[in-house]
Amino acid sequence: MRREAIARVIAAYDDPVIRAYSWGRFLILRQRFLDEIGQYLPAEGTILDIGCGFGLFSLYYAQLLPAAAFRGLDLNARRVALATEAARRLGLTNAVYAVGDACHYRADGEHAAAYMLDIVHHIPPETVPPLLAELHKAIRPGGRLIVKDVDTQPAYKRWFTLALDLLMSPGSVIHYWPAGELQTLLQRVGFRVYRHLMVDVLPYPHVLFVCHKD
Ligand SMILES: C[S@@+](CC[C@H](N)C(=O)[O-])C[C@H]1O[C@@H](n2cnc3c(N)ncnc32)[C@H](O)[C@@H]1O
Structure with a gap:
């Protein structure tokens, strides 16, 4: 079922370049990591x-967690359109x-959880603390924020x-946070971090940080 869910997501895009990219992303964040x-x-x-x-990962998890409601946000309108079409298919x-724009995200209700998969290093570093603070506000008590990123060491x-980032995302912001600094930041905005x-x-x-809102 889980393997099929990945295959279905990849097959939901027509463009062979996007399929190849998706295949690569599912190779990096493969089954074990998705679990x-x-x-x-x-x-x-x-x-x-x-x-x-x-929408790769929300489309994958949405198949496995049918009672959850996934809401994706991205700066890139083309990617959002393709994610929307893939969900329809x-x-x-x-x-x-x-x-x-995640940099302008404002808490919009009480969410059970949020996640950011390889995003923090793609947004300007000065916008990360306010984003994390907004996400802390947006998550209901007992909920979680999951942050997957890359360390500097x-x-x-x-x-x-x-x-790889220069190849896949030329021209985008790239700022890697030392894991300890990012963890401190997550704790400073109020999360209990594991x-x-x-x-x-x-x-x-x-x-990978699992951040609990008490
Ligand atoms: C490395 S990709 C990761 C996408 C997806 N999370 C995944 O794991 O496949 C980085 C994504 O961040 C998006 N992004 C960059 N800056 C952003 C911002 N300020 N607000 C929202 N999305 C942004 C890009 O458009 C791109 O889709």
Whole structure:
């Protein structure tokens, strides 16, 4: 079922370039990691996917968690349109997408959870603290924020990730946060933070924070 869910998401895009990109993303965040991240998502309630891109992961989790309502937000209108069309093709009514700038996100209700998968390093560093503070406001007590990003250490893994980021997202902001600094920031805005170790055979300095709002 989970493997099929990935295949269905990839098949929901017509463009072979996007399919290839999606395949690559599902290789980086492969089944084991999707399970590791997914275990922290609630089965019900609204879940924000900040910087949703083409919607890959919300479309995947929306299939597995039919009682949850995924809301994706991304700056790139083309990506949002493709995510919306893919949700329609997959018959998923629990995944909706909107164009928006995470840097200007304002808490809009009480959400069960939110996640950001490889987004924090793509937004200007000075906008990260206010975004995290807004997300803390937006998540209901007992809810969670999941942040998957990349650490600055070890250096060879950072260089590897930088090369890929420059290739895949030319011209975009790239600012990697040392994991300790990002954790401190998450704690400062009020989250109780637990670091889940993501151990990869590939040279990615993954860092995954599970942030609880008490
Ligand atoms: C590396 S991609 C990750 C996309 C998706 N989370 C995933 O894991 O496949 C980074 C995404 O962040 C989006 N992005 C960059 N700056 C943003 C901003 N200020 N607000 C919202 N989205 C932004 C880009 O358009 C892009 O889709």
